[in-house]
Amino acid sequence: MSSGLPPILAAAQPTANFNFSGFPPFGYLFPSQIQAGNSNGSSQNSSSGRGFKVKRHRQRVDAGEPRNTYQGTTSTSTSSNTSTSSATSTSFSKKTSPSTPEEMELPTTTTSTSSSSIEQENLNHHLLDEENEEIEAMKVENDVAQEEQDEIDAEYNSTHKEELDEMGEERTSPDSNSSSASKRKSFLPQKIGEELGIDFGEETEQINVSVGGNTTDDTTEESTDDVEPKDLSALQAQLQNGNHLADQQRRFYAAFIEQQKKQLMAAQMMQASKINIENLLSALRGEVMNTFAKNMEKVVKDWIAEEVSKQETSVVAPQVPQPPPPPPPFHHIFPAANPLFHMVPPHHPMPGGGIFPPNFNAFNAFNALRRNLQDADSSDVKRKRAKLDIKKEEITSSRASPLSPSASPPLGRFFPAPTMVGHHYGGMNFGDREDSPTNSDELSDCGYEGNGSSSMLTPMHLRKAKLMFFYTRYPNSNLLKSYFPDIRFNKNNTAQLVKWFSNFREFYYIQMEKFARQALAEGITDRSEIFVSKDSELFKVLNTHYNRNNHIKAPDRLVLVVQETLREFYDAIKQGKDVEPSWKKTIYKKFQIINRLDDQIPDFFKEPNFLERLET
DNA sequence: TCTTATCCTG
DNA sequence: CAGGATAAGA
Numbered sequence: 001m002s003s004g005l006p007p008i009l010a011a012a013q014p015t016a017n018f019n020f021s022g023f024p025p026f027g028y029l030f031p032s033q034i035q036a037g038n039s040n041g042s043s044q045n046s047s048s049g050r051g052f053k054v055k056r057h058r059q060r061v062d063a064g065e066p067r068n069t070y071q072g073t074t075s076t077s078t079s080s081n082t083s084t085s086s087a088t089s090t091s092f093s094k095k096t097s098p099s100t101p102e103e104m105e106l107p108t109t110t111t112s113t114s115s116s117s118i119e120q121e122n123l124n125h126h127l128l129d130e131e132n133e134e135i136e137a138m139k140v141e142n143d144v145a146q147e148e149q150d151e152i153d154a155e156y157n158s159t160h161k162e163e164l165d166e167m168g169e170e171r172t173s174p175d176s177n178s179s180s181a182s183k184r185k186s187f188l189p190q191k192i193g194e195e196l197g198i199d200f201g202e203e204t205e206q207i208n209v210s211v212g213g214n215t216t217d218d219t220t221e222e223s224t225d226d227v228e229p230k231d232l233s234a235l236q237a238q239l240q241n242g243n244h245l246a247d248q249q250r251r252f253y254a255a256f257i258e259q260q261k262k263q264l265m266a267a268q269m270m271q272a273s274k275i276n277i278e279n280l281l282s283a284l285r286g287e288v289m290n291t292f293a294k295n296m297e298k299v300v301k302d303w304i305a306e307e308v309s310k311q312e313t314s315v316v317a318p319q320v321p322q323p324p325p326p327p328p329p330f331h332h333i334f335p336a337a338n339p340l341f342h343m344v345p346p347h348h349p350m351p352g353g354g355i356f357p358p359n360f361n362a363f364n365a366f367n368a369l370r371r372n373l374q375d376a377d378s379s380d381v382k383r384k385r386a387k388l389d390i391k392k393e394e395i396t397s398s399r400a401s402p403l404s405p406s407a408s409p410p411l412g413r414f415f416p417a418p419t420m421v422g423h424h425y426g427g428m429n430f431g432d433r434e435d436s437p438t439n440s441d442e443l444s445d446c447g448y449e450g451n452g453s454s455s456m457l458t459p460m461h462l463r464k465a466k467l468m469f470f471y472t473r474y475p476n477s478n479l480l481k482s483y484f485p486d487i488r489f490n491k492n493n494t495a496q497l498v499k500w501f502s503n504f505r506e507f508y509y510i511q512m513e514k515f516a517r518q519a520l521a522e523g524i525t526d527r528s529e530i531f532v533s534k535d536s537e538l539f540k541v542l543n544t545h546y547n548r549n550n551h552i553k554a555p556d557r558l559v560l561v562v563q564e565t566l567r568e569f570y571d572a573i574k575q576g577k578d579v580e581p582s583w584k585k586t587i588y589k590k591f592q593i594i595n596r597l598d599d600q601i602p603d604f605f606k607e608p609n610f611l612e613r614l615e616t
Numbered sequence: 617t618c619t620t621a622t623c624c625t626g
Numbered sequence: 627c628a629g630g631a632t633a634a635g636a
């Protein structure tokens with residue numbers, strides 16, 4: 001505190017990647033119209049609210065402003081937990097939109113009078129490029145994915161430059177009037193997801209080694225090419241040892257291989273015809289994902305059913321001791337050591353390594369599925385435990401729904417009993433609508449419900465959400481839901497979860513403002529002098545807020561995000577924008593719309609045990 | 617009208 | 627962190 005933000009300024013060396021000295025930081029984000037509008041609106045507000053309890057003369061557009069298109073609804077396309085995307089998706093999701101011309105238009109250029117829209121375009125384009133470059137440059141360490149991204153980046157840039165040229169002058173008038181929103185729509189950032197392909201590639205028991213990189217199979221043809229053989233051999237190896245599941249696994253893998261081939265072929269075709277690679281890719285991905293998921297599910301289900309039936313028959317007919325039929329195949333995905341790291345030692349500002357490998361979620365699904373089915377099938381075996389849990393439930397919530405008492409909560413292990421700190425987290429939400437007959441899905445409010453999942457978000461979930469914030473600042477509700485599989489979501493708890501993230505952002509931005517002002521006060525003269533590293537004061541503040549016990553190692557990219565945010569705030573403040581009514585709005589908007597700064601959330605967040613690990 | 621997102625207050 | 631007010635997109 002005393003020394004302000006020394007670390008931030010630490011290296012006052014404008015690193016090479018930041019050659020780009022002068023893009024008018026927000027000029028394009030602050031069209032004069034908006035300001036005019038602001039003054040109008042605010043005056044209205046103040047006049048009307050001046051009297052009594054003050055109608056909170058709000059900053060006019062403020063509140064919901066940055067809200068950008070319906071993330072949620074659009075994203076529902078990918079909603080089914082098997083989300084799509086690739087390593088590069090966060091950065092480039094926006095250009096998947098076919099409507100190229102609009103793409104480059106940044107939201108705020110609603111200027112109907114815009115005589116120089118082209119210039120703005122160029123600016124914007126420049127901005128995007130610049131940021132991409134920066135980000136990429138700074139996360140050099142990130143392996144192969146990096147290269148792919150570069151490739152794509154190049155393509156992206158070139159294509160867009162062409163487009164820009166083509167578009168030339170004509171397009172000033174017609175769409176410049178279309179609401180900024182519609183333009184933004186084309187941006188619609190849609191990330192989410194983790195590559196299923198990968199998961200399977202790595203699904204082999206030898207997690208540690210197995211071809212980490214492969215993951216990105218889908219982005220380029222070559223990569224898929226490379227991956228294929230590896231996968232095949234790995235799979236074959238698998239097939240060799242597979243005794244119990246040999247059959248099922250064979251089918252399973254066969255399906256997978258088929259998918260891969262499909263993918264490959266498609267990729268080649270795509271290459272040949274050079275047509276909108278992006279689109280094809282995404283479509284392809286979706287398709288593969290779907291079919292693959294289906295196949296997997298089916299195969300696994302089959303196998304489980306078989307195993308279960310086997311088990312049952314074996315029970316009936318006294319046979320050889322056949323204790324645990326389904327071998328605990330892939331239990332330790334994480335070599336005990338560390339799903340949860342600790343902060344890296346302060347000294348390397350740009351630690352290599354990258355974040356955790358996005359592996360093993362197939363296993364989760366698998367195990368979960370297995371569990372579920374077993375639960376269902378051998379329900380009588382579980383009755384006892386169910387009863388126990390019910391008792392618990394009754395204790396914690398006097399008004400526990402008498403419904404579905406027989407339902408077994410296999411979630412016991414997901415959901416550590418002590419976390420039932422109902423007071424102040426769940427129950428009271430409903431006080432307000434005791435009468436309302438509208439509660440359709442309420443029965444689950446106070447605890448477990450048929451499926452065994454609870455609808456109550458606990459402090460553990462909060463912790464987890466905070467950690468997720470390290471990766472994504474603007475998650476949509478579907479993404480969130482997919483990362484809380486143990487929660488049975490209804491309107492209330494989804495809203496709560498979303499609200500959490502809103503609060504997280506609030507804190508985040510407040511810190512940004514604070515430190516930006518500090519930086520300014522310390523005499524920093526240019527945004528490029530602002531640096532954030534993992535031992536920066538600001539970063540520490542954030543870390544203690546979101547990752548108090550260092551449950552995870554902060555993602556490397558986070559520092560970039562923070563730095564970029566901080567710089568934006570710095571610029572805005574430096575230029576006196578902060579006197580304007582809703583000056584932060586534009587920054588929010590920027591980070592929301594261009595939220596390619598969001599990272600992918602590692603898959604281990606979906607681990608059922610993840611919550612438990614957070615307890616310590 | 618429903619959603620999403622912010623601001624503000626407690 | 628939750629609730630309410632509020633704004634704006636769809």
